[in-house]
Amino acid sequence: MERMIRKAVVQDVSQMQELINGYADSGMMLPRSLGELYDNIRDFTICVNRDQLLGCCALHVCWTDLAEIASFAVRQDLHRQGIGSQLLNASVGGAQELGITTVFTLTRIPDYFRKYGFFEVDKSTLPQKVWSGCIKCPKFPDCDEIAMVKRL
Ligand SMILES: CC(C)(COP(=O)(O)OP(=O)(O)OC[C@H]1O[C@@H](n2cnc3c(N)ncnc32)[C@H](O)[C@@H]1OP(=O)(O)O)[C@@H](O)C(=O)NCCC(=O)NCCS
Numbered sequence: 001m002e003r004m005i006r007k008a009v010v011q012d013v014s015q016m017q018e019l020i021n022g023y024a025d026s027g028m029m030l031p032r033s034l035g036e037l038y039d040n041i042r043d044f045t046i047c048v049n050r051d052q053l054l055g056c057c058a059l060h061v062c063w064t065d066l067a068e069i070a071s072f073a074v075r076q077d078l079h080r081q082g083i084g085s086q087l088l089n090a091s092v093g094g095a096q097e098l099g100i101t102t103v104f105t106l107t108r109i110p111d112y113f114r115k116y117g118f119f120e121v122d123k124s125t126l127p128q129k130v131w132s133g134c135i136k137c138p139k140f141p142d143c144d145e146i147a148m149v150k151r152l
Pocket residue numbers: 023028029072073074075078079080081082083084085086105106107108109111112115
């Protein structure tokens with residue numbers, strides 16, 4: 001299948017929401033409203049086959065030296081074909097270009113991120129600002145995500 005990694009454009013947003021919220025419905029990630037996706041469209045790298053979305057990953061800058069990897073998802077029928085790794089590498093590369101020295105993620109699949117040089121940290125070591133979105137999480141305050149960072 002032909003596939004291309006590129007930055008998202010507004011025309012991709014409805015497919016991005018469908019992919020992300022499909023996983024959110026089964027408790028695997030946070031849901032995203034259309035408003036949030038349009039607000040943060042510049043954060044997203046996506047993988048497409050022509051106009052068809054295969055996967056997405058966001059890099060959200062939080063602070064002078066910190067950015068978050070979020071809304072990372074690949075279509076269920078296309079798992080384990082390297083799409084996730086391409087998206088993650090592109091997003092981490094984007095962080096490097098911005099001069100970011102640390103990326104972090106909150107995840108339930110630490111083994112995946114360990115393969116890419118992320119390691120577990122205590123959540124309390126991340127700045128307060130990171131937690132502003134948690135209030136919208138259906139699991140709040142019983143968070144079951146693991147905080148992981150990668151130094152660039
Ligand atoms: C996580 C996700 C984006 C990975 O995408 P993917 O395209 O399947 O990943 P890749 O094909 O690039 O996998 C790369 C490697 O990670 C491994 N891997 C894939 N999913 C894994 C998982 N859940 N746990 C541990 N390792 C995993 C693969 O076996 C592969 O290893 P290999 O190269 O040694 O064979 C995808 O599984 C997904 O959409 N999951 C549901 C949403 C989710 O949980 N997102 C993460 C939120 S933090």
